[in-house]
Amino acid sequence: MLRWLVRRLLLAVPVVWGVVTISFVLMHLSPGDPARTALGEKADAASVAALRHQWGLDKSLPLQYLDYLGQLVHGDLGQSLYYHSSITSLMWQRLPVTLVLIVFSAILAVLISVPLASRSTTKPNGAAALVVRLFNAVIQGSPTFFIGSMLILFLGVRVAIFPAGGYPSSLGSRAWALVLPALTIALSIVPLLVRGLRAAMIESYSSEYVTFARSKGLGTGPIRRRYVLRNAGISGVSILGIQVGALASGALVIEQVFAIPGMGSMLMTGILNRDYALVQACTLVFGLIVVVVYLVTDIVYARLDPRARLS
Amino acid sequence: MTDRAPLLDVADLSVKLQVGGTELHALEHVSFSLGYGEARGLVGESGSGKSLTLRALLGLLPPNATVTSGRMTFDGAEFDLAGTSRSKRRRLERLRGTGISMIFQEPSVALNPVIPVGEQIVDAVMRRDRMRRAEARDYAIHLMKLVGIHDAENKVDAYEFELSGGLKQRVMIAAAVASKPKLILCDEPTTALDVTVQQQILDVFTDLRDELDAGLLYVTHDLAVVSQLCDSVTVLYSGNVMESSADLRDMFDAPRHPYTEALLRSTPDVDRIGRRLYSIPGSAPSLDDRPRGCPFAPRCEYRHDDCEEARVPDKSTSSGREVHCLHQVQQGVSRVALTKEAR
Amino acid sequence: MTASETTLPVIPPSAEVDARGTGWAPGWMRRHNLQLWIGGSMLGLMVLAAVFAPILAQHSPTEPDAAHALLGPSGDHLFGTDNLGRDIFARVVYGARSDLTIAVVAVIAPFVIGLVFGIVSGYFGGWIDTIMMRLADIVTAFPFFILVIALVFVLGNGAWSIFVAITCVSWVAYARLVRGEAMVLRNKEFVAACEAGGISTSRILLRHFAPNVVTQAIVYAMSDIVMNVGVIVTLSYFGLGIVPPTPDWGSMMSDGQQFLAGGYYGLTLFPAAAVIWVSLALSFIGDGLAHALRIER
Numbered sequence: 001m002l003r004w005l006v007r008r009l010l011l012a013v014p015v016v017w018g019v020v021t022i023s024f025v026l027m028h029l030s031p032g033d034p035a036r037t038a039l040g041e042k043a044d045a046a047s048v049a050a051l052r053h054q055w056g057l058d059k060s061l062p063l064q065y066l067d068y069l070g071q072l073v074h075g076d077l078g079q080s081l082y083y084h085s086s087i088t089s090l091m092w093q094r095l096p097v098t099l100v101l102i103v104f105s106a107i108l109a110v111l112i113s114v115p116l117a118s119r120s121t122t123k124p125n126g127a128a129a130l131v132v133r134l135f136n137a138v139i140q141g142s143p144t145f146f147i148g149s150m151l152i153l154f155l156g157v158r159v160a161i162f163p164a165g166g167y168p169s170s171l172g173s174r175a176w177a178l179v180l181p182a183l184t185i186a187l188s189i190v191p192l193l194v195r196g197l198r199a200a201m202i203e204s205y206s207s208e209y210v211t212f213a214r215s216k217g218l219g220t221g222p223i224r225r226r227y228v229l230r231n232a233g234i235s236g237v238s239i240l241g242i243q244v245g246a247l248a249s250g251a252l253v254i255e256q257v258f259a260i261p262g263m264g265s266m267l268m269t270g271i272l273n274r275d276y277a278l279v280q281a282c283t284l285v286f287g288l289i290v291v292v293v294y295l296v297t298d299i300v301y302a303r304l305d306p307r308a309r310l311s
Numbered sequence: 312m313t314d315r316a317p318l319l320d321v322a323d324l325s326v327k328l329q330v331g332g333t334e335l336h337a338l339e340h341v342s343f344s345l346g347y348g349e350a351r352g353l354v355g356e357s358g359s360g361k362s363l364t365l366r367a368l369l370g371l372l373p374p375n376a377t378v379t380s381g382r383m384t385f386d387g388a389e390f391d392l393a394g395t396s397r398s399k400r401r402r403l404e405r406l407r408g409t410g411i412s413m414i415f416q417e418p419s420v421a422l423n424p425v426i427p428v429g430e431q432i433v434d435a436v437m438r439r440d441r442m443r444r445a446e447a448r449d450y451a452i453h454l455m456k457l458v459g460i461h462d463a464e465n466k467v468d469a470y471e472f473e474l475s476g477g478l479k480q481r482v483m484i485a486a487a488v489a490s491k492p493k494l495i496l497c498d499e500p501t502t503a504l505d506v507t508v509q510q511q512i513l514d515v516f517t518d519l520r521d522e523l524d525a526g527l528l529y530v531t532h533d534l535a536v537v538s539q540l541c542d543s544v545t546v547l548y549s550g551n552v553m554e555s556s557a558d559l560r561d562m563f564d565a566p567r568h569p570y571t572e573a574l575l576r577s578t579p580d581v582d583r584i585g586r587r588l589y590s591i592p593g594s595a596p597s598l599d600d601r602p603r604g605c606p607f608a609p610r611c612e613y614r615h616d617d618c619e620e621a622r623v624p625d626k627s628t629s630s631g632r633e634v635h636c637l638h639q640v641q642q643g644v645s646r647v648a649l650t651k652e653a654r
Numbered sequence: 655m656t657a658s659e660t661t662l663p664v665i666p667p668s669a670e671v672d673a674r675g676t677g678w679a680p681g682w683m684r685r686h687n688l689q690l691w692i693g694g695s696m697l698g699l700m701v702l703a704a705v706f707a708p709i710l711a712q713h714s715p716t717e718p719d720a721a722h723a724l725l726g727p728s729g730d731h732l733f734g735t736d737n738l739g740r741d742i743f744a745r746v747v748y749g750a751r752s753d754l755t756i757a758v759v760a761v762i763a764p765f766v767i768g769l770v771f772g773i774v775s776g777y778f779g780g781w782i783d784t785i786m787m788r789l790a791d792i793v794t795a796f797p798f799f800i801l802v803i804a805l806v807f808v809l810g811n812g813a814w815s816i817f818v819a820i821t822c823v824s825w826v827a828y829a830r831l832v833r834g835e836a837m838v839l840r841n842k843e844f845v846a847a848c849e850a851g852g853i854s855t856s857r858i859l860l861r862h863f864a865p866n867v868v869t870q871a872i873v874y875a876m877s878d879i880v881m882n883v884g885v886i887v888t889l890s891y892f893g894l895g896i897v898p899p900t901p902d903w904g905s906m907m908s909d910g911q912q913f914l915a916g917g918y919y920g921l922t923l924f925p926a927a928a929v930i931w932v933s934l935a936l937s938f939i940g941d942g943l944a945h946a947l948r949i950e951r
Contacts, residue, residue: 141933
């Protein structure tokens with residue numbers, strides 16, 4: 001297990017390096033001069049040159065790359081032009097908000113998916129299965145921001161159960177305010193989760209070990225809990241892990257729609273205000289989050305599935 | 312065995328299979344019975360419906376199979392196997408693990424890979440008897456020792472994929488006997504194993520029979536296994552009973568149905584080393600174009616015109632015997648022997 | 655795929671196949687492959703509407719008409735008008751032109767790149783495979799939409815940027831899918847037979863691998879188009895996609911949103927319905943194709 005863990009960690013190293021490199025290269029793909037774009041057409045040549053110097057754009061590309069790596073090693077993500085502040089300190093405020101939102105969404109997604117998947121498994125030809133199927137297709141086809149604005153309209157405005165957005169300071173009302181955004185993000189991955197879980201449950205139900213368990217006299221309830229849900233849950237963990245990217249993408253959109261001060265809305269602010277350093281830093285951190293979640297998923301998977309511990 | 316009512320009596324069991332758009336008659340009017348502590352072999356080629364029979368008895372048929380008729384008497388209680396009502400199904404389900412348990416062919420797929428085997432041995436019993444964890448574990452170890460797993464203490468927490476095929480099958484047997492059933496259904500439990508391990512598993516069964524006094528319904532295609540383990544035998548062909556005998560030796564010495572005879576002749580035997588094995592001409596009919604009369608007729612060397620006309624009833628003349636054949640093999644004039652072995 | 659080959663979490667193969675875009679349907683629906691027919695007609699209808707937009711639309715999709723702002727649906731304005739008095743029906747059908755074109759075109763390049771990479775990677779294995787899969791790992795480490803939006807930001811607004819950004823990111827999914835298939839094929843007898851028979855590698859890849867792996871990729875492409883439509887409308891919703899005044903479903907929903915609370919649902923719901931319509935159609939087609947091509951288990 002320890003050897004496996006070390007191996008798995010080593011495998012992540014080139015990926016982390018790749019993520020860092022892509023975030024660097026990304027900002028040099030710009031067809032124009034980033035400093036000029038950032039300051040606008042009216043800015044005088046002197047201030048553009050000053051910004052070019054501040055961003056290190058006057059140096060050679062390899063040198064810029066080394067500078068970038070050096071900065072990152074020291075935990076320095078650069079300066080935000082828009083916020084006039086260190087991005088690292090901004091990140092410490094924004095990152096927890098987004099992480100909480102993502103975790104909350106993941107929990108909601110599981111709570112919604114498991115019953116839907118079981119329902120469409122136990123009676124595959126029933127009306128319920130067809131409804132789940134259509135629900136899946138409609139939700140999957142609906143843009144996240146649209147689901148968000150519909151939820152705001154009906155549960156935030158028409159029947160004002162939840163606030164229509166914002167991020168209150170008291171803990172209780174903050175959690176309450178996160179319900180709708182988290183639900184929206186959760187819904188965006190529910191279709192995939194339902195499909196994956198359903199496939200795993202069907203496989204489990206039709207397996208010989210379930211027949212054997214039935215022949216031993218185990219009832220429907222224990223078989224569902226101890227055999228089907230347990231076995232399907234293990235693959236569910238992986239599917240959920242893979243979907244962290246979708247959750248993060250959802251957070252980017254939904255933080256904007258619900259005015260939540262997280263990393264997603266910071267990235268969007270950076271984009272709308274042409275703050276290159278901010279966009280670069282946010283993209284990088286989102287990438288790193290995914291790498292870490294994949295790692296954690298693999299470890300959890302190995303804990304849950306004894307077979308994975310072998311390899 | 313004869314004066315007491317049998318442990319198990321199955322009558323008129325028919326099962327239909329839905330494959331694609333067509334309905335196939337997988338089992339037709341199958342009947343047999345089994346005394347207390349008796350071991351009956353259920354013999355047939357693959358596709359003869361023997362596994363289906365076992366599963367029908369426990370209500371464990373795949374979703375595309377339906378029991379169209381069939382009554383079962385088990386330990387004095389009557390069951391309607393064709394019943395679809397909730398209460399009837401419940402009654403049958405209550406038998407599982409308490410009165411009847413089952414051992415499957417493929418131990419590697421019949422054990423849950425993510426639950427330790429020890430837990431799987433006792434989980435049903437544990438729930439029913441409200442056993443505590445430690446107690447259950449001890450009981451699992453006890454059972455594992457009973458089926459010949461010597462270092463049971465080490466293996467009880469192992470997972471299925473950490474055990475060899477033979478050990479897995481022992482685990483399955485342990486799970487099957489955990490609830491002290493009166494009847495154990497065995498679905499070719501040694502087929503998936505190496506030859507050397509097969510014998511060990513057969514020994515476990517022989518020992519268990521003495522220990523538990525449980526009835527055994529043993530499905531196999533291997534006549535050698537049957538002769539070693541069983542008291543009585545029923546031969547199935549294409550979903551129909553061909554011949555059945557309460558005394559295994561009777562039938563093996565003097566088969567009356569041509570199929571039984573052919574089956575015996577196609578079995579390797581140390582006494583006949585060097586001779587060519589008999590092979591039955593043709594192949595088993597697929598379930599959708601089975602003849603109206605005797606299903607074996609197209610391949611039968613004793614065939615007459617009347618064989619294919621109608622279903623053949625039991626034409627046996629002696630008790631404890633059942634022979635579904637109009638032109639039974641007369642001892643001494645085996646045509647198979649004349650035509651094949653004379654060459 | 656095991657943990658040692660990629661840094662993606664392990665997914666059971668069955669779950670992966672199912673999560674990749676083949677859904678399920680009741681038996682009666684499968685029997686005549688109704689899904690393919692329903693999906694095909696739904697998509698066909700939308701494509702026809704896009705093609706014949708100039709004939710179908712009675713009004714200009716871009717010309718403001720302040721006197722007729724925020725009208726409800728009527729005979730003259732089938733879907734009503736928006737806040738500037740533009741005909742919503744006209745904007746929806748013209749929007750289909752821009753959105754669907756980019757969505758479909760943006761599938762072709764990733765499809766081809768992924769197919770080539772996947773086949774080569776799966777067939778040759780070794781260091782080529784290692785490098786390609788590491789590259790794929792790195793690209794998938796970024797959340798899909800975040801990488802796309804960052805690329806669009808760098809490259810500037812407009813259809814071309816969207817196209818490039820999507821291509822950069824979504825080839826990976828095809829490559830992974832095709833690689834898996836190719837690896838299975840690699841171990842089949844007939845490949846060894848071909849090699850033993852002296853058939854050239856390129857011929858084996860073209861004649862035997864490509865046709866065999868392409869079906870899976872086509873089924874996946876259906877859900878990929880759905881994803882592209884989502885990306886395009888979301889980008890436009892944030893003002894980063896298709897540049898106004900070109901009609902587009904995303905900017906329509908964005909503009910319409912502020913009128914929702916006032917009870918003017920049409921501005922948002924009609925373009926949303928168009929998006930969902932297309933997604934449903936493609937989802938049905940994907941399932942139907944998977945069924946017809948017997949990809950499903």
